[in-house]
Amino acid sequence: MSIKIEHISKSFEDVTALKDISFEVNEGELFGLIGPDGAGKTTLFRILTTLLIADNGSATVAGYDAVNNYKDIRNHVGYMPGRFSLYQDLTVEENLEFFATIFGTTIEENYDLIKDIYVQIEPFKKRRAGKLSGGMKQKLALSCALIHKPKVLFLDEPTTGVDPVSRKEFWEMLKRLQQKGITILVSTPYMDEAALCDRIALIQDGKILEIDTPQEIVKHYPKKIYDIKADKMYELILSLNTYEHNHSVYPFGEFVHYTDQRDDFNPTELIQFLEDKGLENISIQPTEVTIEDTFMELAR
């Protein structure tokens, strides 16, 4: 077991950030913590990386207790905070060298681990970190978090504010790191990224809603989902919300994801209802359940 969390709770003055959280992450697993802003993801990361002490419960990382053996944890984990937090006035190379030195190692020693990532920013190694683009900053931060060959890697919203291409590249890098035997705990508010994890935990308001593989989580969805489309999106949502049999109505890209309360839902009846409301070019199609749908359903 690479990470073991048992009944962790944490409050800040009048806000409860985490309520009785328990889960485990297997060795070599790519585990996603999925939830909106303010769900408690960062607080959990800070507890696991020994920056914060939980009010209740216990956690072990790489076999070390987060409170009693925090020094060992610091030697064996890599942490990439959500905010870029390297020295902006040092160059790419200097930053990497600095973190290598602090961990008592050298760039050469673990070069093969970061090679994939670092080669992409190596042409700019004399550039100051503050002058890098968002995607390059993120690659540098990941390189710095990996330079001491950690057993467990904590990535707190690594793709927030990063362009779609860099995001995709980043997840490919994570997959490759996973193959090298590093356990990865990653948090993200993006539901589409959840599907790339081995297992995910859906978290909201400091509580775990569900933990499973992305495939299983989707299967647990109790309803059949329909993509509904019409000319006027906003009025479509308003109209659907007034429909007496609706179970849930969420905008989803160019469609509205709709579920009905009844098991024997008949689309033609709904089309009629919408046409009466003055909507045109209505289409209703059954669709695949996504993790976002599951999350929305659980968070209701």
Next chain:
Amino acid sequence: MSMKIIGYIIQKEFKQIFRNKAMLPLIFVLPLIQLIILSNAATFEVKNIKFSYIDHDKTSFSRALIDKFDASTYFNVTTDFSSSKMANAAMLKGEVDVVLEIPQYFERNLLKEKKTDLSITINAIDGAAAGVENVYINQIVQSFNKKALVTLIQPSDLKNRQKNILSIPSFWYNKTLNYKTFMVPGILVLLVTMITLFLSGMNIVREKEIGTLEQMNVTPIKKHQFIIGKLFPFWVIGLMLLTIGLIIARIIFNVPMVGNIFLMYFYTSVYILVILGMGLFISNFTDTQQQAMFIAWFFVVIFILMSGLFTPIESMPKWAQFLTEFNPIKFYVEVMRMVMLKGSNLTDILPQFGKTLLYAVVMNGLAVWSYKKVS
């Protein structure tokens, strides 16, 4: 291993300091400009006093008195007023600082009764200046008085003549009572203190602000490695400032350096530890550079005003005098003046040195104790 990490952090800090193009001139150039300007400007001498008079007497005696003021380098005799009403109006407007009113029958009373009155009005908006002006005026009037007596004395009075005690002051260690000699070591102290306190106070807070402190805290780096690595560069900068300041003091102000230069460096190197400890302590309890700056200012202003640099400690109330015993700047000012001007040796400055050393130990102990890697 440990030394290597400390060495690397120091290297990193210096890189960052020297890369900060805006900060570098602030650290080295501004303080020196301050040293040059303040040392020339901050004197306790009051000069160019705007002097006016109302002469109701208009005799040779009254004119002789006014001439004495005219001859003084401190007074600029500007106007004579015909009435005290006009003089008051001018004082209100700030056109004159001192009004001397010579009464009618000034000469006659002096000759006949051997005594007379003079009325002097001093603008005391600036109390310190008014006090000094009062002393100057008294000196001039007294010297006039003496001369007048000689003129007035009749041979028969000779045996009754009062004996004058003449005091000849001798100002040791600063023979000409040159204010620059006195101020330069003090202002140098201020600069070394302010720069090192502000820089060290803001430095760790800055890492908090940009988030790098959190990144550092998850590394296995030890508390002492981080703190020593971060503060050492400012210790060096403090000593560099002292060096440049001493050179300026010698070359521009020609301040005597009677004492041992190495003793000054030795004392300063311990003193800076006090200031760095304070800086670290401040940064432990603040979240932004702005907060750190405000707190640092708060302490610096109190320490400076109670250091004896601008106002003598002897003239402070008892409780304030007691408080100055906890003021490291006070000891530093004392030591610098003692060593530079008087040539004091280690034994002479031992009381100040002991207190400073104790202060350094306590301050750094508190700072290290309050610095936490876990929040």
